[in-house]
Each structure stands twice: as C-alpha cells, then as structure tokens.
Amino acid sequence: MSQRCDEDGIETKIAWTPWWGFGRWSRSEFVDPHALIGWLPYTAILLPGIALALVAFIRQRPSMVLTNTMTIPSHAIAAKILGIPHHWIVREFGRDDHQLWFLFGYRRTVRLIGSLSDSVVFNSHAVERAMLELDPTMTTHVIYPAVDTELTTPPQRQPGERLRAVLVGYFSEAKGQQLAIEAIAIARNAGVDIELTLVGAGNNQPFRAVAQRLGVDDLVTIDGPTRDVPRYWAAAHVGLMCSQSEAFGRVTVEAMRAGIPVCGTNSGGTPEIIEPGVAGLLSPAGDADALAANLIALEADEGLRRRLAQGALESSQRFGRDRHDGELATILGLR
CATH class of the missing domain: 3.40.50.2000 (Glycogen Phosphorylase B;)
Structure with missing residues (x-):
C-alpha cells in the first residue's frame, strides 16, 4: 500500500500505533477488565501514540483526519485536541464479529467514536444500526466498500459433476x-x-x-x-x-x-x-x-x-x- 501511495504522489508514514481494542488472548492473559491495575498500563500505552499523532498534525497541518478502523484512537484524539475535522470509518462490529475486548468497554468506546468524530462512516447498515443502538447521537453514513475484482463468466457444471x-x-x-x-x-x-x-x-x-x-x-x-x-x-x-x-x-x-x-x-x-x-x-x-x-x-x-x-x-x-x-x-x- 505504501508503494502504491508513493506512485500516486501520496506521502506515507508507517508508525507505531497503539490499540484500545484487544483480542480474547489479551483479555485472558494480560488484562483483568475489573481491576484498575489491569487497565492502567494499557491506558498509558495510548499516550505515546497520541503524542506522535499530535506532532505529525502540527507539522503537516491537515485540513481533515480520517481513521479507518475502530481499534485505534490516537489520531482521532489528536485531531479533537487540535480542532481538526475528523471522520471515522468503522468496518467491523468489533465485539460480535472479532470478539474484541475494549479498554474502556464496548458501549463507552462506541460513544467515544461518535464524540470524537464529525461523522462516522459504516460499511453496512447492519453495523450502523448496532452502533446507533449504543450512541443514537452520532452522525452516520453508510458506504459499501468498493470491490473491483475482475468480472468473469459463470463457471459451468457438467452433467453428473459434483457441486x-x-x-x-x-x-x-x-x-x-x-x-x-x-x-x-x-x-x-x-x-x-x-x-x-x-x-x-x-x-x-x-x-x-x-x-x-x-x-x-x-x-x-x-x-x-x-x-x-x-x-x-x-x-x-x-x-x-x-x-x-x-x-x-x-x-x-x-x-x-x-x-x-x-x-x-x-x-x-x-x-x-x-x-x-x-x-x-x-x-x-x-x-x-x-x-x-x-x-x-x-x-x-x-x-x-x-x-x-x-x-x-x-x-x-x-x-x-x-x-x-x-x-x-x-x-x-x-x-
């Protein structure tokens, strides 16, 4: 992706970006969601990511910031601090599909996504409905992803051939x-x-x-x-x-x-x-x-x-x- 962006004249930077959503392995082995000592270190991990995003935005002065997954918050938070318009693209349920555990809880995370964004763009109405149930105040849109693989002739099945x-x-x-x-x-x-x-x-x-x-x-x-x-x-x-x-x-x-x-x-x-x-x-x-x-x-x-x-x-x-x-x-x- 970085190479393709460079070819199109788009500057890219691959940077360490902390998550606030973790898989079940993280919850079971590292995090006790009911213990303060369990989530405090993870909260601290977010701070360097926010600081890096702040530095990048101050240098680049973007007119808009776009976050492309619900699992990383650093750039949304930095944009909010600097007053830069921010849009969030959410392509997953998070909890129901990937069984993610969120640092601040699922409902609170969804509400933070709404409050940190000028609008939230979903890849299906199903995801939109699920998120609006938790935060009916967020401004939402649905855009189905582009799938531009080759159109091909339907394969034929011969008589007697197994499906x-x-x-x-x-x-x-x-x-x-x-x-x-x-x-x-x-x-x-x-x-x-x-x-x-x-x-x-x-x-x-x-x-x-x-x-x-x-x-x-x-x-x-x-x-x-x-x-x-x-x-x-x-x-x-x-x-x-x-x-x-x-x-x-x-x-x-x-x-x-x-x-x-x-x-x-x-x-x-x-x-x-x-x-x-x-x-x-x-x-x-x-x-x-x-x-x-x-x-x-x-x-x-x-x-x-x-x-x-x-x-x-x-x-x-x-x-x-x-x-x-x-x-x-x-x-x-x-x-």
Whole structure:
C-alpha cells in the first residue's frame, strides 16, 4: 500500500500505533477488565501514540483526519485536541464479529467514536444500526466498500459433476468453517455428496479433525493462504459466507463477480449483499441443516444455480469503485 501511495504522489508514514481494542488472548492473559491495575498500563500505552499523532498534525497541518478502523484512537484524539475535522470509518462490529475486548468497554468506546468524530462512516447498515443502538447521537453514513475484482463468466457444471463449494476466510469459529463442514456431512447423510474447499490463514487443524470425525474428510479440501483466490472461484459452483456476524464480506462480492451464487448467513451485512433468490440463498446463522438444504437445492437444480449465478454477476456491479469514491468524497466535503 505504501508503494502504491508513493506512485500516486501520496506521502506515507508507517508508525507505531497503539490499540484500545484487544483480542480474547489479551483479555485472558494480560488484562483483568475489573481491576484498575489491569487497565492502567494499557491506558498509558495510548499516550505515546497520541503524542506522535499530535506532532505529525502540527507539522503537516491537515485540513481533515480520517481513521479507518475502530481499534485505534490516537489520531482521532489528536485531531479533537487540535480542532481538526475528523471522520471515522468503522468496518467491523468489533465485539460480535472479532470478539474484541475494549479498554474502556464496548458501549463507552462506541460513544467515544461518535464524540470524537464529525461523522462516522459504516460499511453496512447492519453495523450502523448496532452502533446507533449504543450512541443514537452520532452522525452516520453508510458506504459499501468498493470491490473491483475482475468480472468473469459463470463457471459451468457438467452433467453428473459434483457441486463444488468454496469458503474463503480466516480460520476461526466466527467465520463458520465448522458450520460448512457440518452442512456437507448433513448433505452426505441425505445421499448428496458436495465437495467443499476451505481457504484461509490461521490454524486449520481443528477443522480437519471435524471433517474426519463427521466422515467427510474425502469431500473437504483445506488450503492455506493464497494470493490467487480467483482460481478457487473459477473451480467452484457456489460460494459460502458462513460467518455468524460479518460486517460486510468482501469475499461475498468477489465470489459474485466471479459468476457464482453465494449461500450466505442471514445476519450482519450479508443480507445487504445477497438478495435471496436473485444472487444466492440465505440461511439462519448457525443453522447447518438450513445451509445443507440450500446446497442440496442448488445441487439438484442446475437451472436455478445458473440463474442465481447470472443474478450474482449483475448485482455485484453495484459495488463499483466510482460509486464508492464519489460517495466518500461527498461525505468528506471533497466535492
């Protein structure tokens, strides 16, 4: 990213930036949220980050500051101190999707985000609603992220060929890989074999064990991180989005732009991407039986799968770059 910015004449600086949101490992091993001695050192860690941001802003005199994740507060605080307009882009639920623990508590953190910002921009209405429940006074906007991967022809499935599903995402409980494996097992028990490929970073051994325990390890392929995700879309007939609470889900749109329908979870921002019966099918969060039923329906009706594939390809084009950049520029007062 730094290299690309330099090519476009944008000055970049990579700097140490403290977080105020931590993963579960931080909470369990280092922080007792009920003990003053537990959070005081972490509060002190924020101060150097704020000081560095103050120095940078005093030198550069920016007309606006933009923070691009809810987990880092230093630049928002520095902008507030100096009276510089600040906008905050929030791309995650924080607690419900990544199970983050926040130094000052989740509700207070959301309210601080609102009070430190001229406006807060969300990547889905689902995230916006969740934050407004905690701070109804914040000024909010929703801009769907730009996804400009290549538009490709929907993959064809030959007669007698097994349906192939793919799920791309970091290996974790929240991303729903186990749910996908369970659905494949349910389908097999119903007499339908569907191949599943899981792709992502992180520890995938627990999911290998689940596939073996459920007797579908011959149907499940598990691969590590890759720079060539398009080849997985090209080899699949359906994409999966099984997260319990996905804020937006870029890979959902990537799959649709590759010409494959998506079976997604009816929670988070996913229903804002997938119109059921048009671009894919939805099932309740955590319901492996319902997901299996959707996959079996696509396996049995190739005409339906192809119609959804074409619908996915068409509806994915609303997440274009020009639309995103224009909406963001308007909100930030750049046009």
